[in-house]
Amino acid sequence: MSPRPIEAADRWWRTAVYYCLDVQVFQDSDGDGTGDLQGLATRIHDLADLGVTCLWLMPLFPTADRDDGYDITDFFAVDPRFGTLGDLVEVIRVARAHGMRVILDFVMNHTSSAHPWFVAASSSTTDPKRDWYVWRDQPPENPDPPVFPGEEESTWTRHDKTGQFYLHHFRAHQPDLNIAHPELQQQIERNLGLWLELGVSGFRIDAVPFLFSTAARHETAAGTGPAYDAHAHLRAIQRFVAMRAGDAVLLGEVNLTHQEQLEWFEAEGDSSGLHLQFDFVTMQRLYLSLARADARPVAQALRERPELPDGSQWASFVRNHDELTLDKLSDDERAEVFDAFAPEEGMRLYGRGIRRRLPTMLGDDRAVRMVYALMFSLPGVPVLFYGEEIGMGEQLDVAGRYAVRTPMQWTADAGGGFSTAPPRRFPRPMPSGDYAPARVNVAVQREDETSLWHHIRRLSTAFRAEPSLAWSTLEVLPLRQHAVLAHLARHGDWAMLALHNLSAEPQTATLQVDADGESVTLTDRFDRTTIRTDGVLDIDLGPYGWHWFRLDRADARIRRR
Numbered sequence: 001m002s003p004r005p006i007e008a009a010d011r012w013w014r015t016a017v018y019y020c021l022d023v024q025v026f027q028d029s030d031g032d033g034t035g036d037l038q039g040l041a042t043r044i045h046d047l048a049d050l051g052v053t054c055l056w057l058m059p060l061f062p063t064a065d066r067d068d069g070y071d072i073t074d075f076f077a078v079d080p081r082f083g084t085l086g087d088l089v090e091v092i093r094v095a096r097a098h099g100m101r102v103i104l105d106f107v108m109n110h111t112s113s114a115h116p117w118f119v120a121a122s123s124s125t126t127d128p129k130r131d132w133y134v135w136r137d138q139p140p141e142n143p144d145p146p147v148f149p150g151e152e153e154s155t156w157t158r159h160d161k162t163g164q165f166y167l168h169h170f171r172a173h174q175p176d177l178n179i180a181h182p183e184l185q186q187q188i189e190r191n192l193g194l195w196l197e198l199g200v201s202g203f204r205i206d207a208v209p210f211l212f213s214t215a216a217r218h219e220t221a222a223g224t225g226p227a228y229d230a231h232a233h234l235r236a237i238q239r240f241v242a243m244r245a246g247d248a249v250l251l252g253e254v255n256l257t258h259q260e261q262l263e264w265f266e267a268e269g270d271s272s273g274l275h276l277q278f279d280f281v282t283m284q285r286l287y288l289s290l291a292r293a294d295a296r297p298v299a300q301a302l303r304e305r306p307e308l309p310d311g312s313q314w315a316s317f318v319r320n321h322d323e324l325t326l327d328k329l330s331d332d333e334r335a336e337v338f339d340a341f342a343p344e345e346g347m348r349l350y351g352r353g354i355r356r357r358l359p360t361m362l363g364d365d366r367a368v369r370m371v372y373a374l375m376f377s378l379p380g381v382p383v384l385f386y387g388e389e390i391g392m393g394e395q396l397d398v399a400g401r402y403a404v405r406t407p408m409q410w411t412a413d414a415g416g417g418f419s420t421a422p423p424r425r426f427p428r429p430m431p432s433g434d435y436a437p438a439r440v441n442v443a444v445q446r447e448d449e450t451s452l453w454h455h456i457r458r459l460s461t462a463f464r465a466e467p468s469l470a471w472s473t474l475e476v477l478p479l480r481q482h483a484v485l486a487h488l489a490r491h492g493d494w495a496m497l498a499l500h501n502l503s504a505e506p507q508t509a510t511l512q513v514d515a516d517g518e519s520v521t522l523t524d525r526f527d528r529t530t531i532r533t534d535g536v537l538d539i540d541l542g543p544y545g546w547h548w549f550r551l552d553r554a555d556a557r558i559r560r561r
Contacts, residue, residue: 013249021386033425037083048098051460071112101201109211134167180228202249234273291340293503295485314380323353366544393435468494495554501541510561522549
């Protein structure tokens, strides 16, 4: 039984297909070499055809531009390079006309050091905005380590004018905000309210554990007032967002263990605030499984993943806009993944991550397609990063994590259809060789029914055609064939069996099917072939092969043979 239409409408975010993009490298409309909102508006029909139903826009606010927009100088405006507030409203309007929502990055855990707030706060110890940031006469004895090891020696930096140290978990030019301060909390609500009033449907909240930290960094200089309660504050933000836009979503970046993530989810009767959270643990275990051609690591992560109430859900992803972090793996496990997918030191970052895209890591189109099929088959919401639909590569000549944030490749010309400006004026150079626009682009793949673009389109169509998948529970099945991940998704009278071969060797998965002595029919959700069984079931999977089967008996019991 599918969720009731009103439930699906109220919680639209449970069945959405998300697509993350960076405006400055997506589509240039005026030939200046920088992507903009008017350019994005012209490409929304392409994304709608792909099956995208929610756009996640990376930061598009005025910035000092030392961290790709995450060093913000004004939270209440649009970067003039990208357009105006009116242009953003047009994007939202066009998206709505194509059945698509828009959410924005919310990055209020820090500002740029060039933000007027910090300029004022750092001018004097008595400035009214001084306590909007975190200052100390001396750093604590055991400070938190920098988020970007090798780029900063400490999370505390001395400001010459006042002689005090300010906190920055990220870079020294990105001072942390003290969101325990009541005046700053009002600014947060005003900021959220502005974008909701303009029509956005929610926010992707950046670095949640840092934003809502309960650490002593949130003490005011005066040390007065009640202790800061991170979860109470997040609940207050959710209530505010729900008051302004009842169906708005909060998607959180919470790179913690599954059990630790539960603290940040919305829970029945006591909402903690976040509706969706990225599943970092499963993503990292997936890469370990791919490196080993052994499904057991990712199977274990999925078995241990907690079931959630209807008001919460996991967000599945293969690759995001940062380095591919492997920080939840052991040192030995991380080394295995590095050896398999980032054998050169220049492909690695911060000792914990990989700055490559999936196709260049796997080197096999069959494996790439299987991985995306697996992502879409899981209960939860799928999140795509721009360019994944055509198999874009990275440009390792670009420093750091920005190697995967190259201009979108629309056509085969030298500029990839991104801009008519000379490529030297682009924010970053495009990939070369086998991954250059001449070989990898949207236009060619849209014309080819066998392309990766069409594969992603079929997956998104299948995901949206069965709302029960997004609401289902997950059962991971043990198999003697260790290379194969098998799982059952069930919701009411609906059930789907999915099998994915994580190796380059053919596999035959053998299962025992029991439905109280009656036969069970399995229908492949893509080629519509059927299998009828009342006992042993053998399913052949080619190299990196996969199947999704709809079961006509949702109560069927399936176990390994």
